[in-house]
Amino acid sequence: MNHKFIDTEEKMCLYSKELAEKGCEIIALDIEGESNLHQYGEKLCLIQIYDGETAVIIDPFKMPIHHIKELIENRSIMKIMFDAAGDRAFLYKNCGVDLKTVLDLQAAVLLLDYEKRDLSSVLKTALDIDLGKSKKKFQMYNWSRRPLSLEAVEYALFDVINLFKLKDKLMSDIIAKGLFEKFISKNLQVQNKAHIYNSKPKLLRTKTFDSLQKSAKMIFEKLLAIRERYAQKMNLPPNLVLANDLLFKLAEKNIKISEVKFARVIHDNIKSQIIDEMQKAISGGD
Secondary structure: OOOEEEOOHHHHHHHHHHHHHOOOOEEEEEEEEEEOOOOOOEEEEEEEEEOOOOEEEEOHHHOOHHHHHHHHOOOOOEEEEOOHHHHHHHHHHHHOOOOOOEEEHHHHHHHOOOOOOOHHHHHHHHHOOOOOOHHHHHOOOOOOOOOOOHHHHHHHHHHHHHHHHHHHHHHHHHHHOOOHHHHHHHHHHHHOOOOOOOOOOHHHHOHHHHOOOHHHHHHHHHHHHHHHHHHHHHOOOHHHHOOHHHHHHHHOOOOOHHHOOOOOOOOHHHHHHHHHHHHHHHHOOO
């Protein structure tokens, strides 16, 4: 499909100028991110926009974040999205960008009581549009990869291209059923929710961690810190450095660190350092 690929600050400035000159007041918006799946940490990898005429891919790696912030925080431009809560939290947490003026179509889907409520199923039910097998293919895709394949770009743009049509269909049904005021209320709840984040690592908030004895908890926290440090150093997903279940087994001394098999991507010298540090943590050393 035809699209613009914005990968320089100059192109971004020109695009923002184009939107302003044609008085654009509504766009469809989606993002792709990396969350400890292929490398360490969370990062914004792609922004997809459709204004009803032009499809656009923005590469956030290639420009200052303030350009993206100006667009996404622009209250004068309505952003059609689906399940905006997750993207809103991701943008704020990782980029300091506070998504403004959102039309979240998921709120309409909930009110209309769709049986299947994921976007792919809603597009199929409401518009008889099917992405087919490509959906599964790109669910685990590494969006930080460059260059992106044409197939990956088309997949990324698929949702935003269809959000305008979906908006028209869902809003028509909402109005026909007398649910418009409820929709407005539900939609506002998403974007007015306060940004509150628990800085405590997720694994320390699990039932599995809570069930550990006090001594095992202390060991687990030390092991977790060691894994985190090496994952960041090697730019690898923490779970690839050492799986979560193995951390718990080590903390409870159900297995020995010498019995753990590390991924091949971890070099022997790094592996030895990890083993030494974890052994000290398990045995009570500094």
